[in-house]
Amino acid sequence: MPGTYKKIELVGTSPVSFSEAVKSALAEAAKTVRHIDWFEVVEQRGNLKDDKVAEFQVVLKAGFKIEH
Amino acid sequence: MPGTYKKIELVGTSPVSFSEAVKSALAEAAKTVRHIDWFEVVEQRGNLKDDKVAEFQVVLKAGFKIEH
Amino acid sequence: MPGTYKKIELVGTSPVSFSEAVKSALAEAAKTVRHIDWFEVVEQRGNLKDDKVAEFQVVLKAGFKIEH
Amino acid sequence: MPGTYKKIELVGTSPVSFSEAVKSALAEAAKTVRHIDWFEVVEQRGNLKDDKVAEFQVVLKAGFKIEH
Amino acid sequence: MPGTYKKIELVGTSPVSFSEAVKSALAEAAKTVRHIDWFEVVEQRGNLKDDKVAEFQVVLKAGFKIEH
Amino acid sequence: MPGTYKKIELVGTSPVSFSEAVKSALAEAAKTVRHIDWFEVVEQRGNLKDDKVAEFQVVLKAGFKIEH
Amino acid sequence: MPGTYKKIELVGTSPVSFSEAVKSALAEAAKTVRHIDWFEVVEQRGNLKDDKVAEFQVVLKAGFKIEH
Amino acid sequence: MPGTYKKIELVGTSPVSFSEAVKSALAEAAKTVRHIDWFEVVEQRGNLKDDKVAEFQVVLKAGFKIEH
Amino acid sequence: MPGTYKKIELVGTSPVSFSEAVKSALAEAAKTVRHIDWFEVVEQRGNLKDDKVAEFQVVLKAGFKIEH
Amino acid sequence: MPGTYKKIELVGTSPVSFSEAVKSALAEAAKTVRHIDWFEVVEQRGNLKDDKVAEFQVVLKAGFKIEH
Amino acid sequence: MPGTYKKIELVGTSPVSFSEAVKSALAEAAKTVRHIDWFEVVEQRGNLKDDKVAEFQVVLKAGFKIEH
Amino acid sequence: MPGTYKKIELVGTSPVSFSEAVKSALAEAAKTVRHIDWFEVVEQRGNLKDDKVAEFQVVLKAGFKIEH
Numbered sequence: 001m002p003g004t005y006k007k008i009e010l011v012g013t014s015p016v017s018f019s020e021a022v023k024s025a026l027a028e029a030a031k032t033v034r035h036i037d038w039f040e041v042v043e044q045r046g047n048l049k050d051d052k053v054a055e056f057q058v059v060l061k062a063g064f065k066i067e068h
Numbered sequence: 069m070p071g072t073y074k075k076i077e078l079v080g081t082s083p084v085s086f087s088e089a090v091k092s093a094l095a096e097a098a099k100t101v102r103h104i105d106w107f108e109v110v111e112q113r114g115n116l117k118d119d120k121v122a123e124f125q126v127v128l129k130a131g132f133k134i135e136h
Numbered sequence: 137m138p139g140t141y142k143k144i145e146l147v148g149t150s151p152v153s154f155s156e157a158v159k160s161a162l163a164e165a166a167k168t169v170r171h172i173d174w175f176e177v178v179e180q181r182g183n184l185k186d187d188k189v190a191e192f193q194v195v196l197k198a199g200f201k202i203e204h
Numbered sequence: 205m206p207g208t209y210k211k212i213e214l215v216g217t218s219p220v221s222f223s224e225a226v227k228s229a230l231a232e233a234a235k236t237v238r239h240i241d242w243f244e245v246v247e248q249r250g251n252l253k254d255d256k257v258a259e260f261q262v263v264l265k266a267g268f269k270i271e272h
Numbered sequence: 273m274p275g276t277y278k279k280i281e282l283v284g285t286s287p288v289s290f291s292e293a294v295k296s297a298l299a300e301a302a303k304t305v306r307h308i309d310w311f312e313v314v315e316q317r318g319n320l321k322d323d324k325v326a327e328f329q330v331v332l333k334a335g336f337k338i339e340h
Numbered sequence: 341m342p343g344t345y346k347k348i349e350l351v352g353t354s355p356v357s358f359s360e361a362v363k364s365a366l367a368e369a370a371k372t373v374r375h376i377d378w379f380e381v382v383e384q385r386g387n388l389k390d391d392k393v394a395e396f397q398v399v400l401k402a403g404f405k406i407e408h
Numbered sequence: 409m410p411g412t413y414k415k416i417e418l419v420g421t422s423p424v425s426f427s428e429a430v431k432s433a434l435a436e437a438a439k440t441v442r443h444i445d446w447f448e449v450v451e452q453r454g455n456l457k458d459d460k461v462a463e464f465q466v467v468l469k470a471g472f473k474i475e476h
Numbered sequence: 477m478p479g480t481y482k483k484i485e486l487v488g489t490s491p492v493s494f495s496e497a498v499k500s501a502l503a504e505a506a507k508t509v510r511h512i513d514w515f516e517v518v519e520q521r522g523n524l525k526d527d528k529v530a531e532f533q534v535v536l537k538a539g540f541k542i543e544h
Numbered sequence: 545m546p547g548t549y550k551k552i553e554l555v556g557t558s559p560v561s562f563s564e565a566v567k568s569a570l571a572e573a574a575k576t577v578r579h580i581d582w583f584e585v586v587e588q589r590g591n592l593k594d595d596k597v598a599e600f601q602v603v604l605k606a607g608f609k610i611e612h
Numbered sequence: 613m614p615g616t617y618k619k620i621e622l623v624g625t626s627p628v629s630f631s632e633a634v635k636s637a638l639a640e641a642a643k644t645v646r647h648i649d650w651f652e653v654v655e656q657r658g659n660l661k662d663d664k665v666a667e668f669q670v671v672l673k674a675g676f677k678i679e680h
Numbered sequence: 681m682p683g684t685y686k687k688i689e690l691v692g693t694s695p696v697s698f699s700e701a702v703k704s705a706l707a708e709a710a711k712t713v714r715h716i717d718w719f720e721v722v723e724q725r726g727n728l729k730d731d732k733v734a735e736f737q738v739v740l741k742a743g744f745k746i747e748h
Numbered sequence: 749m750p751g752t753y754k755k756i757e758l759v760g761t762s763p764v765s766f767s768e769a770v771k772s773a774l775a776e777a778a779k780t781v782r783h784i785d786w787f788e789v790v791e792q793r794g795n796l797k798d799d800k801v802a803e804f805q806v807v808l809k810a811g812f813k814i815e816h
Contacts, residue, residue: 001455002463004436005419011277011335017087019153022182023189028276028338030187039189041180044109046090047273051098053091053107055274063419066436069251070259072232073215079345079403085155096344096406112177114158115341119166121159121175123342131215134232137591138599140572141555147617147675164616164678183613191614199555202572205387206395208368209351221291223493226522227529234527243529245520248313250294255302257295257311267351270368283413283471289495300412300474316517318498319409323506325499325515327410357699359561362590363597370595379597381588384721386702391710393703393719425631427765430794431801438799447801449792452653454634459642461635461651477795478803480776481759487685487743504684504746523681531682539759542776545659546667548640549623563697566726567733574731583733585724607623610640629767656789658770663778665771665787691753691811708752708814727749735750 001037007063008033009042014056018044021058029062036064069105075131076101077110082124086112089126097130104132137173143199144169145178150192154180157194165198172200205241211267212237213246218260222248225262233266240268273309279335280305281314286328290316293330301334308336341377347401348373349382354396358384361398369402376404409445415471416441417450422464426452429466437470444472477513483539484509485518490532494520497534505538512540545581551607552577553586558600562588565602573606580608613649619675620645621654626668630656633670641674648676681717687743688713689722694736698724701738709742716744749785755811756781757790762804766792769806777810784812 012025026036043059080093094104111127148161162172179195216229226243234240247263284297298308315331352365366376383399420433434444451467488501502512519535556569570580587603624637638648655671692705706716723739760773774784791807 001465002421002423004421004433007417007419007467009279009281009333009417010338011279013274013276015274019192025276026184026189027187032338036184036187038181038183045106047106048094048104051095051104053094056087057273059279061417066418066440069261070217070219072217072229075213075215075263077213077347077349077401078406079347081342081344083342093344100406113174115174116162116172119163119172121162124155125341127347129213134214134236137601138557138559140557140569143553143555143603145553145619145621145673146678147619149614149616151614161616168678193613195619197553202576205397206353206355208353208365211349211351211399213349223532230524230529231527240524240527242521242523249310251310252298252308255299255308257298260291265349270350270372281415281417281469283415285410285412287410297412304474317514319514320502320512323503323512325502328495329409331415359600366592366597367595376592376595378589378591385718387718388706388716391707391716393706396699427804434796434801435799444796444799446793446795453650455650456638456648459639459648461638464631477805478761478763480761480773483757483759483807485687485689485741485757486746487687489682489684491682501684508746533681535687537757542758542780545669546625546627548625548637551621551623551671553621563736570728570733571731580728580731582725582727605621610622610644657786659786660774660784663775663784665774668767689755689757689809690814691755693750693752695750705752712814737749739755 001065004066005037005063006066007061009059009061012058012060015054016056018056018058021056022060025058025060026062033062033064034067036062038063069133072134073105073131074134075129077127077129080126080128083122084124086124086126089124090128093126093128094130101130101132102135104130106131137201140202141173141199142202143197145195145197148194148196151190152192154192154194157192158196161194161196162198169198169200170203172198174199205269208270209241209267210270211265213263213265216262216264219258220260222260222262225260226264229262229264230266237266237268238271240266242267273337276338277309277335278338279333281331281333284330284332287326288328290328290330293328294332297330297332298334305334305336306339308334310335341405344406345377345403346406347403349399349401352398352400355394356396358396358398361396362400365398365400366402373402373404374407376402378403409473412474413445413471414474415469417467417469420466420468423462424464426464426466429464430468433466433468434470441470441472442475444470446471477541480542481513481539482542483537485535485537488534488536491530492532494532494534497532498536501534501536502538509538509540510543512538514539545609548610549581549607550610551605553603553605556602556604559598560600562600562602565600566604569602569604570606577606577608578611580606582607613677616678617649617675618678619673621671621673624670624672627666628668630668630670633668634672637670637672638674645674645676646679648674650675681745684746685717685743686746687741689739689741692738692740695734696736698736698738701736702740705738705740706742713742713744714747716742718743749813752814753785753811754814755809757807757809760806760808763802764804766804766806769804770808773806773808774810781810781812782815784810786811 354360
């Protein structure tokens with residue numbers, strides 16, 4: 001992977017699962033950042049409502065090539 | 069989130085997946101702790117039986133408001 | 137668990153989910169290592185292709201008894 | 205410090221400062237736990253409202269002697 | 273907190289205290305980033321001059337919703 | 341280990357050794373918590389008096405099944 | 409260092425050495441970010457090709473003053 | 477900052493606040509170490525007496541140039 | 545220590561103490577690995593039976609020279 | 613990178629530099645392990661003799677595909 | 681514990697056990713440092729000779745009050 | 749390595765490379781500390797000037813035997 005890359009930190013959320021939260025964050029980021037190459041999960045959390053998991057949250061880093 | 073919160077550490081287990089193990093632990097805890105607000109995944113492990121994953125285990129912290 | 141155990145570090149991959157990546161790594165390892173008892177997730181990462189998650193990667197440790 | 209001690213994890217909040225959040229959590233805990241001896245700061249966070257810090261949050265552990 | 277969030281890393285400085293350094297960094301960031309929701313303290317440092325603390329420095333992460 | 345487990349954090353002390361401190365904490369905890377299954381050492385410390393180790397201290401987590 | 413600073417995370421690569429990878433990342437970043445003041449090495453990795461190191465990779469954080 | 481530096485580890489205490497504990501430790505250290513340049517907070521703890529914070533404790537590292 | 549070394553991860557168990565668990569793991573490993581030079585303790589755990597410590601477990605890394 | 617990978621931990625040594633220590637460990641490992649794909653630096657240490665660096669030591673993990 | 685404290689890092693060794701290595705390091709340090717108050721275990725390692733543990737090594741921090 | 753050892757923390761700097769920064773710190777320390785045996789790299793950082801690396805900084809620990 002020659003070149004220089006940047007890593008940004010995102011938090012994705014989903015009512016369904018951690019993997020959906022990952023996909024959701026990357027889909028949202030892809031709207032403004034081109035060609036994200038990889039991601040790394042940093043943290044997994046969530047919220048409850050009425051004693052049930054209401055939201056899965058995943059903190060992740062996304063890496064992409066710096067292009068000019 | 070004004071007020072004071074307590075965090076307890078739980079281990080949930082599930083034969084199906086990590087997310088089911090999370091839900092299982094929080095459902096069990098909800099029987100004695102009222103109004104858990106959030107959780108944080110601390111560790112993900114599991115056991116095998118006959119060369120197959122028999123149990124997913126998730127260590128998590130659950131936070132809830134201290135009420136009097 | 138009397139006896140001595142060894143832990144090896146594996147990276148499983150799957151186009152579907154993290155849990156499939158875990159299962160895939162353990163199934164592959166079971167071809168040469170007998171009686172893996174437990175696993176611990178060390179890291180969760182992944183690659184993207186065309187702005188979509190193409191591969192889930194899980195780094196895990198697998199523990200098994202040393203037998204002679 | 206002979207004897208056995210227990211450590212519990214608390215989250216204190218304050219609109220003023222981190223130290224007030226520490227004091228607030230310990231004062232609340234003292235209502236149900238007797239003789240807390242020491243505390244350890246684990247995490248410092250906070251929320252904003254209208255671009256200003258609205259709440260300081262301190263995650264801390266509190267240690268006290270188990271007495272019968 | 274449905275949606276996707278971004279976390280950026282800042283270093284605030286203040287001649288007075290750590291909490292002033294936190295507020296200073298967030299006030300500065302608010303000039304270009306809208307609606308920061310929360311922050312997490314990552315590191316606390318400082319410089320001395322003539323054997324006295326001349327500057328408190330706080331490394332923190334600030335999280336905000338990605339909006340289009 | 342199907343079911344849900346809780347982990348509590350204890351500090352055991354002993355004038356003799358770290359292992360005695362571990363045993364002491366678990367014996368004390370067993371008076372109020374039933375069926376502790378496992379423990380994990382988190383920290384090892386100690387105090388001195390007159391230039392000699394006067395007390396070994398072990399911070400540990402104890403895990404047990406939640407039963408109703 | 410009065411003022412507010414931002415830290416960004418970069419990955420530099422070089423076929424030659426880790427230090428060249430550091431320089432390469434900072435030179436690339438300097439094209440769009442003005443006045444980077446310092447950097448911190450976060451991770452050192454690399455790829456092999458035909459049993460030889462083909463690429464050194466350095467993950468680093470670069471800090472610079474926010475100016476308006 | 478050309479030259480070689482040494483870092484020493486200190487614990488400052490104060491009945492008032494964490495920042496006073498930092499200043500107290502650095503003032504004490506300045507009596508025997510010349511020209512401390514910077515400090516880094518490593519740990520924040522404290523003791524209670526009669527259910528109130530009696531002492532704030534800050535573990536910190538202090539860096540200074542080695543001079544001959 | 546010129547040359548190249550390999551580190552493997554082991555778990556030793558003993559009903560008696562942590563140090564016996566260390567010795568037990570290294571004795572077992574010595575049956576198949578020649579000339580282990582050093583070890584590093586990674587984790588200390590244990591199991592209980594009838595409210596008493598039944599097994600001490602030590603996770604350790606063992607290093608030895610690669611020889612051909 | 614579809615498939616399953618294994619990571620082994622090595623310590624390379626060199627009288628010259630850290631990068632030579634990395635290359636030395638990977639060259640030695642390549643004699644028995646085929647197709648190492650990547651490495652990650654875990655630790656950097658060294659020994660001195662007569663007040664000069666006599667040996668650079670790098671602890672690293674090497675990853676390669678499991679093939680049958 | 682009012683006042684200012686210093687922490688130094690020591691490595692104790694013993695052919696017998698980790699606890700003897702702790703005591704040995706503190707006894708040696710007491711020859712030049714007065715009134716060490718507490719210690720914290722940082723790392724536990726050891727060397728082997730002829731496939732047996734020849735030396736237990738404990739890295740620890742020792743804290744003592746700065747007095748003038 | 750029988751005996752007791754002390755570890756001190758140093759920061760070496762060099763305009764050339766990280767390894768020169770290591771050597772520079774150890775050469776400076778050798779002027780007042782006799783027989784440093786080993787070192788461990790703790791942190792790698794650096795400063796820039798005019799968009800170029802002006803100084804490599806290495807935080808390291810140096811270990812030596814306590815002799816009387």
